[in-house]
Amino acid sequence: MIQFEAVHKRFPNGTTAVHDLTLEMPEGGVTVLVGSSGCGKTTTLRMVNRMVEPTSGTIRVGGKDVLAQDAAELRRSIGYVIQQAGLFPHRTVLDNIATVPLLLGWGRRKARARAAELLETVGLAADTGKRFPHQLSGGQQQRVGVARALAADPPVLLMDEPFGAVDPVVRTQLQDELLRLQKELSKTIVFVTHDIDEAVRLGDRIAIFRTGGHLVQCAPPAELLASPADDFVTDFLGSERELKLLSLTPLKEVPQTRATPLRADEPVSAVSGDGGRWQLVTSAAGRPLGWLDTDALPATGTAGEAPLTPARALRDTDSLLSALNETIGSPSGCVVRVDADGAVTGVTAREEIHARATAAHAAAGAGAARTAGTAGSDSPAPTTTATPAEHPA
Amino acid sequence: MTIDWSWIADHTDDLTTLSVSHLQAALSAVFLGLLISLPLAVIAHRIRPLRGFLLGLSNVLFTIPSIAIFVLLLPVSGLTRTTTVIGLTIYTLVVLLRNTVEGLDSVPAKTKEAAKAMGTRPLRTLLTVELPLALPVIMAGVRIATVMSISLVSVATYIGDGGLGQLFTDGFQRNFPTPVIAGVVLTLLLALVADALLVALQYVLTPWTRKRGA
Numbered sequence: 234m235i236q237f238e239a240v241h242k243r244f245p246n247g248t249t250a251v252h253d254l255t256l257e258m259p260e261g262g263v264t265v266l267v268g269s270s271g272c273g274k275t276t277t278l279r280m281v282n283r284m285v286e287p288t289s290g291t292i293r294v295g296g297k298d299v300l301a302q303d304a305a306e307l308r309r310s311i312g313y314v315i316q317q318a319g320l321f322p323h324r325t326v327l328d329n330i331a332t333v334p335l336l337l338g339w340g341r342r343k344a345r346a347r348a349a350e351l352l353e354t355v356g357l358a359a360d361t362g363k364r365f366p367h368q369l370s371g372g373q374q375q376r377v378g379v380a381r382a383l384a385a386d387p388p389v390l391l392m393d394e395p396f397g398a399v400d401p402v403v404r405t406q407l408q409d410e411l412l413r414l415q416k417e418l419s420k421t422i423v424f425v426t427h428d429i430d431e432a433v434r435l436g437d438r439i440a441i442f443r444t445g446g447h448l449v450q451c452a453p454p455a456e457l458l459a460s461p462a463d464d465f466v467t468d469f470l471g472s473e474r475e476l477k478l479l480s481l482t483p484l485k486e487v488p489q490t491r492a493t494p495l496r497a498d499e500p501v502s503a504v505s506g507d508g509g510r511w512q513l514v515t516s517a518a519g520r521p522l523g524w525l526d527t528d529a530l531p532a533t534g535t536a537g538e539a540p541l542t543p544a545r546a547l548r549d550t551d552s553l554l555s556a557l558n559e560t561i562g563s564p565s566g567c568v569v570r571v572d573a574d575g576a577v578t579g580v581t582a583r584e585e586i587h588a589r590a591t592a593a594h595a596a597a598g599a600g601a602a603r604t605a606g607t608a609g610s611d612s613p614a615p616t617t618t619a620t621p622a623e624h625p626a
Numbered sequence: 627m628t629i630d631w632s633w634i635a636d637h638t639d640d641l642t643t644l645s646v647s648h649l650q651a652a653l654s655a656v657f658l659g660l661l662i663s664l665p666l667a668v669i670a671h672r673i674r675p676l677r678g679f680l681l682g683l684s685n686v687l688f689t690i691p692s693i694a695i696f697v698l699l700l701p702v703s704g705l706t707r708t709t710t711v712i713g714l715t716i717y718t719l720v721v722l723l724r725n726t727v728e729g730l731d732s733v734p735a736k737t738k739e740a741a742k743a744m745g746t747r748p749l750r751t752l753l754t755v756e757l758p759l760a761l762p763v764i765m766a767g768v769r770i771a772t773v774m775s776i777s778l779v780s781v782a783t784y785i786g787d788g789g790l791g792q793l794f795t796d797g798f799q800r801n802f803p804t805p806v807i808a809g810v811v812l813t814l815l816l817a818l819v820a821d822a823l824l825v826a827l828q829y830v831l832t833p834w835t836r837k838r839g840a
Contacts (some may be wrong), residue, residue, distance in 0.1 A: 282743060284739075284742065284743055305745045305746070305747050306745065307745070308742070308743055308744060308745035309744065309745030310745075313740075313743040313744065315736070315739070315740060315743070317736065319736045319737060319739065319740035319743075320737075320740070321737060321740070321741070321755060322734075322737065322759065322834055323755075323758045323759055323832070323834045324834075332744050332746075333744050333745065336744065336745055336746060336750075365833075365834040367834070381744075
């Protein structure tokens with residue numbers, strides 16, 4: 234657990250980077266700090282490992298005051314990932330990862346063995362270890378950065394816009410990977426970003442900062458999206474706030490009706506019109522192939538040979554937002570539900586999804602904390618509204 | 627101008643001795659120059675106000691004519707090899723100091739920051755991160771300083787040293803060109819070989835700068 238208590242940071246040039254910050258970052262959870270540039274989020278992160286020293290106030294990591302510890306030793310006990318990885322260009326990937334273990338005096342063999350193990354953990358091939366950072370892609374470098382931060386198995390990870398410099402596809406991959414790792418490792422993570430979507434995706438709690446270093450609101454994503462503390466937060470969350478909320482709610486709890494799909498090898502002559510205009514067609518293995526228009530049936534052939542409108546099937550782990558998206562494109566107004574193997578289990582109507590979306594919004598608005606089953610702590614955490622009296626002009 | 631090959635054949639031992647002495651003087655100067663430049667460069671790099679002063683000083687020293695330096699040093703160290711090496715060392719400073727400072731400047735802030743954030747203390751950061759990354763620029767300075775020193779050793783002939791430079795005075799006084807030509811060719815060879823060895827040394831020391839198929 235990381236605790237900020239009445240922390241101020243004023244720089245020598247007179248600017249206040251962080252203003253009277255009191256904040257708790259729960260153990261084993263991801264706390265995302267967001268805000269526009271110059272709002273103090275990075276300064277806040279950097280005060281945790283004393284890369285920046287607070288002007289006043291107390292910061293505790295695991296109950297111990299950071300200012301009472303040797304700065305270098307403190308830093309070795311806290312993982313640190315920065316944008317564009319900040320890898321050492323003159324060291325091989327393996328030696329980069331082994332940095333902190335070597336500083337801790339593990340000895341070269343043990344440190345290298347641990348580094349090799351971590352390469353695998355972050356999804357890199359073993360032969361990557363002998364390369365130099367400039368020989369890797371941006372995404373690979375970022376993975377090495379994460380591996381380096383994890384090397385000495387620190388309980389706390391600080392991540393300063395770690396995925397800011399990679400393209401959107403790689404960024405999504407890295408986010409998924411981080412969520413997967415976090416499920417396994419349960420680190421206390423402080424994550425800085427200016428991307429609210431990234432914050433919603435990764436955070437167990439999101440702390441929104443406003444220029445001048447004011448913490449405006451800190452709450453679980455669902456609660457933040459459902460009931461923003463003020464106009465600033467509302468603006469920051471953007472016009473798709475309600476949709477972002479749906480992205481947090483899995484499809485799992487939405488009921489489905491049993492479908493009676495056509496097999497691809499059934500002749501179209503056998504199709505009866507009483508199942509509605511659009512009929513779902515599946516392969517022999519039960520995988521969805523698409524929607525068949527019974528108003529425009531070809532004269533001969535099988536259902537699989539007829540022109541089909543494609544259907545993107547959804548699993549229980551997909552979000553309500555994806556489901557809503559599918560209902561827009563689906564000619565029948567239904568989304569196709571599949572199991573983990575991709576076989577059709579049923580369909581859900583547009584109305585059902587809408588009803589569920591509204592309910593999810595109401596539940597989150599009522600302060601029911603996390604509606605979603607995304608990774609994180611299972612006890613609902615209360616909202617902290619830091620400076621409710623101060624509204625932006 | 628003809629070359630008297632028999633003179634060369636008769637004097638191979640002398641030529642070898644002079645070459646070795648010549649190289650020793652030059653390399654000692656570069657070595658001492660590095661020894662002085664490294665700490666000064668670190669100071670100039672870390673303490674901004676001192677940077678202009680130190681670099682300016684090395685420039686001023688460089689503008690003193692070489693013969694004048696040897697003459698000024700005579701009361702201190704006399705007609706000795708020490709005088710030669712001190713004089714040459716002073717000249718190496720201008721390149722070595724500037725390149726070392728620039729090398730340290732060229733280390734990305736992000737990399738130094740990462741080292742600090744991982745819990746590396748300042749001295750260790752200097753030795754294991756900053757100096758290795760500054761090495762290509764420092765080595766460029768070492769190469770220039772080495773070639774420059776090898777060519778300058780001859781000037782020390784005026785104080786009775788000068789390695790291969792002695793061949794020039796000898797040939798001039800006797801109006802006999804062979805030793806002069808031999809001296810020029812050998813100086814050139816020493817410079818080329820020394821430079822090639824330094825390039826090889828840099829290649830070995832900086833594996834991360836090599837272009838390789840990723």
